[in-house]
Amino acid sequence: MAADGTEGAGPIETDAVIVGAGPIGLFAVFELGLVDIKAHVIDILDKPGGQCSELYPEKPIYDIPGIPVITGQGLTDGLMAQIKPFGATFHLGQRVDSLQKMDDGRFRLETDLGARLIAKVVVVAAGGGSFTPKRPPLNGIEAYESKSVFYSVRRMEDFRGRDVLVVGGGDSALDWTLNLQPVANSLTLLHRRDDFRGAPHSVEQMRALVGEGKVTLLIGQMSALHGEDGALAAVTVKLKDGETRVVADRLLPFFGLTMKLGPVADWGLNLRENLVPVDTEKFETNEPGIFAVGDINWYPGKLKLILSGFHEAALMAQAAYRIVYPGKKLLFQYTTSSSSLQKKLGVS
Amino acid sequence: MAKITFIQPDGTAQTVDGEPGMTVMETAKKHLIEGIEAECGGACACATCHVYVDEAWRERTGVPAEMEEDMLDFAFDVRPESRLSCQIRVSEEFDGLVVRIPEKQF
Numbered sequence: 001m002a003a004d005g006t007e008g009a010g011p012i013e014t015d016a017v018i019v020g021a022g023p024i025g026l027f028a029v030f031e032l033g034l035v036d037i038k039a040h041v042i043d044i045l046d047k048p049g050g051q052c053s054e055l056y057p058e059k060p061i062y063d064i065p066g067i068p069v070i071t072g073q074g075l076t077d078g079l080m081a082q083i084k085p086f087g088a089t090f091h092l093g094q095r096v097d098s099l100q101k102m103d104d105g106r107f108r109l110e111t112d113l114g115a116r117l118i119a120k121v122v123v124v125a126a127g128g129g130s131f132t133p134k135r136p137p138l139n140g141i142e143a144y145e146s147k148s149v150f151y152s153v154r155r156m157e158d159f160r161g162r163d164v165l166v167v168g169g170g171d172s173a174l175d176w177t178l179n180l181q182p183v184a185n186s187l188t189l190l191h192r193r194d195d196f197r198g199a200p201h202s203v204e205q206m207r208a209l210v211g212e213g214k215v216t217l218l219i220g221q222m223s224a225l226h227g228e229d230g231a232l233a234a235v236t237v238k239l240k241d242g243e244t245r246v247v248a249d250r251l252l253p254f255f256g257l258t259m260k261l262g263p264v265a266d267w268g269l270n271l272r273e274n275l276v277p278v279d280t281e282k283f284e285t286n287e288p289g290i291f292a293v294g295d296i297n298w299y300p301g302k303l304k305l306i307l308s309g310f311h312e313a314a315l316m317a318q319a320a321y322r323i324v325y326p327g328k329k330l331l332f333q334y335t336t337s338s339s340s341l342q343k344k345l346g347v348s
Numbered sequence: 349m350a351k352i353t354f355i356q357p358d359g360t361a362q363t364v365d366g367e368p369g370m371t372v373m374e375t376a377k378k379h380l381i382e383g384i385e386a387e388c389g390g391a392c393a394c395a396t397c398h399v400y401v402d403e404a405w406r407e408r409t410g411v412p413a414e415m416e417e418d419m420l421d422f423a424f425d426v427r428p429e430s431r432l433s434c435q436i437r438v439s440e441e442f443d444g445l446v447v448r449i450p451e452k453q454f
Contacts, residue, residue, distance in 0.1 A: 055393040128387075137424055137452040169421045192426050197418050221425065255454065256422040258387065258394070 011116035014040050015324045017109055018088075018123045019096050019264075022050020024294030024309035025125035026079040031317035032123075033086030034341055037324050040117055042109070044130040046093040049076030051127055054257065065307055075306075085346045091115050095130050099267040099290075107289065121320045124269075124276060124285070124292040125309075128259035136167075136253050138225050148232035149225075149251045153180070161185050163247050165235055167222060168254030174198035174206055176252055181215055188216040188246050190237060218246070225251070264296070272298050282319035283312045289323055291316045350443040354381045354399075357451045366438035372447060373397040373434035383449035390434040395422035396453040397433040402446035409436050409445070424454050 016032055018025045021043035029039050047053055052061075052072030060069045070078070094111040099122060102108050109117045133151035135141060141149060153159065153176055164184040166177050169191040175198075181187045189206065196203045209215040220239040227233040227249075235246045261274045269276050270286045275298035278284055283291050283299075293316050294309035302308070321330045335341045342348035352366040352375055364379040366372065376384040376397070385396035392415055401409050406429055412420060416435045420426050433447065 051388075055388050056391040059391050059393075134422065134454045137454060192421060193417075195417075197421065255424075256395070258396075258454065 011108070011118050012040065012089075013118045014038055014089075015119065016040070016121045016123060016320060017042065017096075017107070017117050017119040018125055019109075020050060020125035020127055020294070020296075021045070021048040021090065021092070022125060022127045022294065023052055023075055023079055023306050024127075024313055025050070025123070026076070026083055027310050028123050028125055028293060028313040028316065029083040029086055029088040030079075031313045032320060033083065033088075034335070034344060035317050035321045035330060036344075037121075037317065037320055038088075039086070039123075040089045040091060040119070042091045042094060042096050042111060042115070042117075044093070044095040044132075048080060048090065048092070049073065051259075052076050054131060061306070063305065063307065085344060095262065097263050099263075101268075101287070101289075105289070120289070120324050122290045123313075123316060123320070124264060124290065124296055125294045125313075126264055127295045129261040129264060129274075129296070130259070131257040132260045132262065133253075134255040134258050136222060136255060138222060141225060143230050144225060144227065144232050144251070147230035148227065148249055149253070151253065153252070156180065156183055159184055159250055162250040164188070164250045164252065165190060165246055165248035166252045166254070167191070169193070169196045169198065170254060170256075171198040171202065172254040173252075174202040176254075177215060178202060178205055178209070181209055184250075186216070186247070187214070188218060188248065190218045190220060190222065190246070192219070192221050194219050218244070220244075222253075275302075278312075281315065283316040284319060291320065350438050350440055350445065352438065352442065353444075353446045354384075355446065355448045356383060357449060366442065366445070368439050370438050371434050372399070372436040372438060372445070373432070375438060376433060381449070383453065384433060385453045386434060392416055392419055392432060392435055395419045395432060398423040398426075398450055398453055399431055399433045399447040400427060400429045400450065401431050401436075402448065403429065405442075405445050405447075408441065422454070423450075424452055425450055 015037045016039040018028050018041045021041050032039050053076050057073035094113040096109050097112050098110045100108050107122050159180050160183045163186045165188045166173050167190045177189045210217045220237045223238045224236040276292040278292050278297045280299045285292050293312040295304045350366040353363045355361045366375040373386050387396045388394035416432050
């Protein structure tokens with residue numbers, strides 16, 4: 001990761017910021033790059049690829065023109081190779097929380113990790129929104145969030161001396177069981193079955209700690225939270241036979257991710273059933289200079305297909321050029337025959 | 349065709365025609381059955397098409413494969429009769445299948 005505009009440094013100034021590193025966000029880097037627009041890409045996941053990498057890395061995709069079959073990860077890898085010549089800067093593992101228009105017509109964006117960017121155009125390629133941790137549907141859980149219930153560990157100190165209940169059976173649940181056990185007062189790991197998806201080595205380490213009596217392993221599911229004013233005191237757990245009450249003042253549920261529109265809803269863009277309406281010439285939103293491409297946009301006849309998003313990115317780039325290079329004439333060229341495009345691609 | 353009945357948590361039942369070859373999730377989406385979200389579109393990657401298979405049908409629909417069992421870890425209130433409906437393929441022999449929709453899909 002290059003300089004990411006966090007505390008201390010001034011904001012990064014760039015031509016374009018692409019929100020979302022899924023296949024369409026990645027291809028937008030390509031199309032913008034061909035017309036000399038430099039891009040920074042921000043994504044909440046810690047890797048590029050969006051749903052292709054997060055939801056179906058191994059699943060085959062059959063409708064990419066010219067490629068009879070490719071996996072989600074294969075497509076991501078291919079796109080990353082294709083956009084390499086354009087040297088986009090990626091800001092991963094962070095979410096764009098605010099987007100504001102500045103007096104000079106440019107846009108100012110800030111992420112939840114404090115990265116600040118200023119761009120002439122913004123391309124929203126956020127798909128189904130940002131991936132956010134699934135919230136167990138337990139009554140009143142919202143009141144405990146960020147006080148006693150956390151979906152990730154940002155500071156281990158927050159768990160020191162606490163009675164911690166970790167729920168889940170994958171790597172996150174196992175890793176935090178292993179990492180927090182030494183600092184917690186007590187640590188209970190709860191999973192619905194005595195079979196873990198996590199790395200075998202982590203499972204072994206966890207079982208060893210259980211054997212030494214340092215971690216309590218329960219097989220069951222949460223059914224109720226107890227406490228007041230956001231301070232958790234205990235969790236009722238349904239076991240195979242009957243139920244038990246686990247004393248816990250910190251709860252870490254790990255039930256995977258789901259997509260939520262998130263802060264995009266607060267950027268002053270028109271919305272239509274959680275989608276951003278755009279025109280079909282430029283794929284621009286109601287706010288000039290902010291474009292939306294891929295699954296997040298809507299226009300009459302919209303199909304949520306990767307190939308449609310690629311087309312949208314190509315047309316968007318033509319319109320973005322007029323904003324980034326006002327007054328300059330854009331000459332339409334083919335990568336097959338244009339020596340200047342081939343130079344940009346590093347193939348001539 | 350195979351008649352498939354979806355029962356909502358409040359007891360409301362809807363019976364629809366399932367086409368052999370389609371999954372139970374696709375059948376639910378096609379008939380706009382509430383409570384089947386199928387966020388990932390059937391990739392067995394989200395656990396938001398969770399259903400409870402009626403006792404009488406459990407044997408015929410079978411048990412979850414390993415990938416589905418792993419994905420059920422992401423569902424809420426998982427029971428022995430829990431399945432992901434994107435992993436149950438409709439066939440003529442499922443005529444009369446009854447599945448219950450959980451209170452919440454997370």
